[in-house]
Amino acid sequence: MATASVVAVGGVSISAGGGGSAALDSAAGQAAKGKSSSKKSAQKGRHSEAWERLGWRQLRKAAKRELKCGPHSFGEVQRFFLRHPCIDLDRMVFAVDDGSGNTIVVSVAWVKMPKTGEASDLKRLVDTDGTGNVSPLGGELLGLRGIRFTGENYDSRLTKKLVVIAEAAPAGGRPGEALLETAVEVAVEFPAP
Secondary structure, eight states: OOOOSEEEETTEEEESSOOOHHHHHHHHHHHHHHHHHHHHHHHTTOHHHHHHTTTOEEEEEEEEEESOSGGGEEHHHHHHHHHSOOSEEEEEEEEEEOSSSOEEEEEEEEEEOSSHHHHHHHHHHHTSTTSEEEOOOOGGGGTOOSOOOOSSSEEEEEETTEEEEEEEEEEESOOOHHHHHHHHHHHTTOOOO
16 A cells, blocks of 8 residues: 655645545546546547546556567466467556545556457456456556555456456545546546557
8 A cells, every 4th residue: 555645746746645525525426427528538549638527637647568468467367378479568557636636546458469259268357356467557657656456446348359458546545436446437448559
C-alpha cells in the first residue's frame, strides 16, 4: 500500500489523504453520468477527453511496446505465452484525478495474438481468478511508487486477435469501488496505440 502523503505528478501535487464520503458519492455519481460518452471518446483513442467526460483529469501517461509477452506476464498466463507467443504487446499506464481528491492509476495492455482462437483462449485464461496475467505497467513510470494492482478492479475485451486488459488501483485519496470499476470500463475501450 502507498503511504506517501504528497506526490508530484506531471507538475500536480496529489495528496494521499482526504476525500470524505460526500466527495466520494459526488464523484461516483458524476462518473456514472458521463460513462457512456466517455466510452465513445475512449473508442476513438481520445484519452484525455474520455477522462474529462467523467469529470476527471488525466495527470500523466506512459507507454511501452514489447515484441514478446512471456517476459512481461506471470503464472499460467506466462506458460500460455511460452506455447502460444504473442505478435505484439503494447502497455500504457495513466494517472487520473477525479476532481474530489482521489487519484487512480489505470494500466492497459493490448495483446495481439496470431490467431483468433488463441486470443479467445488467452481472454478466457486472464479472466479466470488466480491464473496470472500480463504484468501491468507500474506507477513508477509516472513517478508514483507503491502502486499495487490486485486484479480486483479489472476488465477485458476481445476483438478478433486482440485482447485488451485494464486494471485500476488507488494512488491517493480514497477512491471507492465504483470509481475504480468505471476507470477500467472506460480504459478497456481504448484502441491499441
